[in-house]
Amino acid sequence: MSGFPRWRRYIRLVRPDVPADVDEELAFHLEMRVERNIALGMTREAARSEAIERFGDLTHFREQLVKHDVRRQSNDERTEYLRDLAQDLRFGFRALRRAPGFAAATILTLSLCTGANAAIFSVVDAVVLRPLPYSRPEQLVSLGTGAAGEFLALRERLRSFSQLAAWVEQTHPIDDGQEALRVEGAAVTTNLLPMLGVTPQLGRGFLREEGQPGRNNVLLISDAIWQTHFGGTRDIVGRRILVEGTPHTIVGVMPREFHFPAATTQYWQPGSFNPSNVGATWGVWDKNFIGRVAPGVSVERARREVRDVWPTLRTLNPLWDPGPDYRRDVNPQPLQTSVVGPTGRLLWILFGCVVLVLLIGCVNVANLLLARATARERELTVRAALGGGRGRLLRQLLTESLLLSTTGSALGIGFSVFVVRWLLTELPPGIPRAEEIRVNGTVLLFTAAVALATGVLFGIVPALRATRSNVRSSAVGGGRRTSRDTQHHRISGVLVAAEVAFAVLLVVAATLLVRSFSALRTVRLGFDTDHIIAARITPPNRGYHDTSRVTALYEGLRSRLSALPGVTSVAVTDKLPIAQVVYGAAFRVQGQYEDAKHNLPSIGHLQDVTPEYLRTMGIPLLRGRGFTDADRGGEPLVAIVSESVARRYWPGEDALGKRVAPPWDSPWMTIVGVVPDTRQDSLRDTSRTSVYVPWAQSTLRYTSEMWVVVRTKREPAPFATALRSAVRDIDRTVAVSDVRTMEAVVSDSVRKARFTMLLVAAFAAAALLLGSIGIYGVMSYLVGQRTQEMGIRIALGSTAGGVIGLVVGRAIRLASLGAVIGLAAALITTRWLGALLYGVSALDPVTFIATALLFLLVAAAASYGPAWRATRVDPVRALRAE
Amino acid sequence: MSPRADPNDLLQGTLAILILKALLPGPAHGYGIARWIEDTTEDVLRVEEGSLYPALRRLEDRRWVSSEWGLSDNNRRARFYSITAAGRKHLRNEATVWLRYSQAVTRVLRTAPAIG
Secondary structure: OOOOOOHHHHHOOOOOOHHHHHHHHHHHHHHHHHHHHHHOOOOHHHHHHHHHHHHOOHHHHHHHHHHHHHHHHHHHHHHHHHHHHHHHHHHHHHHHHHOHHHHHHHHHHHHHHHHHHHHHHHHHHHHHHOOOOOOOHHHEEEEEEEOHHHHHHHHHHOOOEEEEEEEEEEEEEEEOOOOEEEEEEEEEOOOHHHHHOOOOOEEOOOOHHHHOOOOOOEEEEOHHHHHHOOOOOHHHOOOEEEEOOEEEEEEEEOOOOOOOOOOOOOEEEEOOOOOOOHHHHHHOOOEEEEEEEOOOOOHHHHHHHHHHHHHHHHHHOOOOOOOOOOOOOOOOEEHHHHHHOOHHHHHHHHHHHHHHHHHHHHHHHHHHHHHHHHHOHHHHHHHHHOOOOHHHHHHHHHHHHHHHHHHHHHHHHHHHHHHHHHHHHHOOOOOOOHHHOOOOHHHHHHHHHHHHHHHHHHHHHHHHHHHOOOHHHHHHHOOOOOHHHHHHHHHHHHHHHHHHHHHHHHHHHHHHHHHHHHHHHOOOOOOOOOOEEEEEEEOOOOOOOOHHHHHHHHHHHHHHHHOOOOEEEEEEEOOOOOOOOOOOEEOEEOOOEOOOOOOOOEEOEEEEEOOOHHHHHOOOOOEEOOOOOOOOOOOOOEEEEEHHHHHHHOOOOOOOOOEEEOOOOOOOEEEEEEEOOOOOOOOOOOOOOEEEEEHHHOOOOOOOOEEEEEEEOOOOOOHHHHHHHHHHHHOOOOEEEEEEEHHHHHHHHOHHHHHHHHHHHHHHHHHHHHHHHHHHHHHHHHHHHOHHHHHHHHHOOOOHHHHHHHHHHHHHHHHHHHHHHHHHHHHHHHHHHHHHOOOOOOOOHHHHHHHHHHHHHHHHHHHHHHHHHHHOOOHHHHHHHO | OOHHHOOOOHHHHHHHHHHHHHHOOOOEEHHHHHHHHHHHOOOOOOOOHHHHHHHHHHHHHOOOEEEEEEEOOOOOEEEEEEEOHHHHHHHHHHHHHHHHHHHHHHHHHHOOOOOO
16 A cells, blocks of 8 residues: 555545646645735735746646646556456465365366367367468359369359469379379469469469460479478479379479368369360369459359359350259359368367367356355455455456466366367368367467356356355354355256256267267178278379270289288279269160160169179179179170169069160170179268179270279288289389278278267267266255255154155256256257268157256266265254254 | 756756655645745745646655645645655755755855955
8 A cells, every 4th residue: 555645545436537636736726825925915916926927837737747647547547456456366376275176176177178178179260260371362262163164154254253263183193203102183274373372382383374285294292292202302393203104394392381172182283274175175074163253342242143154154065955954053152161161060060069068167167166155155254344345356256266267278278289189180081271270379369268258157156146245144144044045056056957958968969979970880881891901003094095004904913912822812993982982873774774865874883893803892692693704805795783773673573684784875784693782982872773894894994093902811901011012013103092901991981970979979978077076066065055954854754765855856856957958959959960960860869868867867876975965964963053 | 766867957856855855844735835945945946836746746656755635724625745754765865965065066166266
């Protein structure tokens, strides 16, 4: 207080009026002087002017004083605020030190909850929230996918865009003379990189003329492949490497943070359009179009224009009439939205779950604080009586809870660093922008906000309750058994019900996901996964454009691998189940769908296989025969179909001997065998219809990329090396990639589902744990508070069972209330899980009912301990305590 | 910190000493201080009375003086200033320096040849 003008404390009550104070002081001076002058015999007039003259420049001094006093006042306020804060903090620390168990439990709960939140938020921030690392990213729009002809036509017609660019993902074997690699890349129009506002970190970008056919043998490479494969040396620029066996020049290296269109993209090549090739220009709908909206044009208007203009291109297609529905469904989106894709929803779901956990944590802490406030009632009463105003007490209690939340959050940030590290290793492939995930400034800010919000959230109710203290009732009644207690019990009850509701919601979601995942993992695949290893073989186009060369490669591979000890069989196929996207193929069926102009049935997939394929994959033959080496070119064409093809087109008949064929005028193939359906595209795949044709007779092959599948007697993983070296020994320009056991192929395909399930299940487990701790805590507290009541009940002849029933019953009632609310919330929200679910309905009654029962059980179990303690109350002592 | 940190304004330092000295007997309002200086110096050191107030603020900022509102002899609300312990100490130091300085100047002026 020293050095502090005392009067300020009172004037503070009203908003201090600095100018008025200054005026009053100066007026007093002048008036005193005037009075004295009059007393000395001057006239009032003369006295006034003498006084003013003596005083000097009144306006100047007044101004100077007001300015000074205003500044000093705000300094004082700040000082006082800081002093109060320091005092609150000191009190807070002291109070927490006196209750180390409470402080530790609270801080631990909060740090785990906040840490999990910060970790998930750092993913959400990196993937969804942070603007794309391009210039003016908000102007970038992804228009959709189409043919080169459409791109050229749109570029001519659209007015809302300042630029339009196109790209298509492509995969090629590249070869630097050391090693052949199958690398993902993209062909881009030469204006794409400038449009994004990205320049290479080394070398140059593409020149305009490099977009001409025949001029595009130049590459930009990613920082990642530069570092890992090319040694990261600056002389990379100008180096020539083989792409598909053709020499290309590396002209530059893109910045490390550039990942377009995907994190796996390792090189960029100028795409060229050749309008004179009508088939390629209008027949291949695989280009992705993106544009930059012109300055002053809204993204919404640009999207509308695309939706209006694109369908009008229908008449331009020289190959066929795409029909009246042509491009009616185009839906241009901000680039950010299209980059994030469905991952955004997944992340928001995870974020929602982790926020629920945090809320449950807050409820627990609030309950602890409530109980503590009651225990500290005397202290608070005394402080209130000693003149600490309600505002001041409130502030002190909130400072205490903020102290807890801030400490918890600070530890939580440390925790989140580890969680993020773990997340990065567990993150399923295909999460866009995953490489940007880290605990950064934004995450720290978020955590600070969480600390503040949670501190107030769990602190405010207990603080309000505690400071509503009525001095008289507490001091007189000793703080016991007043109406305040009933009120307190009601608040505790509401908090328990709330946390049960949150936890029920989480457990329902987790159960649905766990059931989906287990349904997914127990799906009947139709093939074996054990003792099989597979690899993708990519020969360069150049040197492998004739079939005989390709055949020779695979024949060589087959004989080499078969000779390895421990190998049972070796097969080659153009598609490996579950390992890649499978497109449907149209088919003719003799006697049913022969005319190509009719709508042909789409068969799930068409697969070229060598004779050993079925045996190697463990696909049993249901009828007929498998392929043999005799089924080769020049011999009668044969096919094997899956069960559902046979059933659909020849129900009740024998499919053997029937004939199918690809569209147009391909020759008929006779069905010689029937096999079970297999999952092809993914484990969720339901279009299980398949047609297998012998590799040696295949007429449809348009890619030389193949898979080799090896069945082994022992654990298959160690064969990876042998597989690679076998290919290298035959031709080192052939790239080998995706060498994985079938087990790995299948489990990799569900990594996203597994990841989501694991996280949500972990959150649900945390919720369940926190919920039971919460119920236990509140029940223990209530029993403690009602010791006398229990004593009286026992004295009046209540049995132990009665007392236990009373306490457990109350817990179950609270939990039921919470469960009902939680189930209602789940009814509304589980549908957001949508595509994450498999084989179980979002409203699965078993899950809902089981979760509700689980929580009643938890409530009973968590309250049994406190209830049992209640039966041990000694009635005499309890009553005497009164 | 000493007022000599502001050596280009001799009067500021002087004024500070006068005010602190005026407050030694007890709290006084601004007018009282002005009157005390007037009476004590027999109106020789005639300061611009308005400049007392900024000077008081400066002394307050340095914690040599504190102030509070009170009632004057004629029962009017006035702001009273009082000297703090630090103020007394400062006054003592300053007075020593000042007396030595003025004695030295006096001695110089008294040496022959006498002025006028």
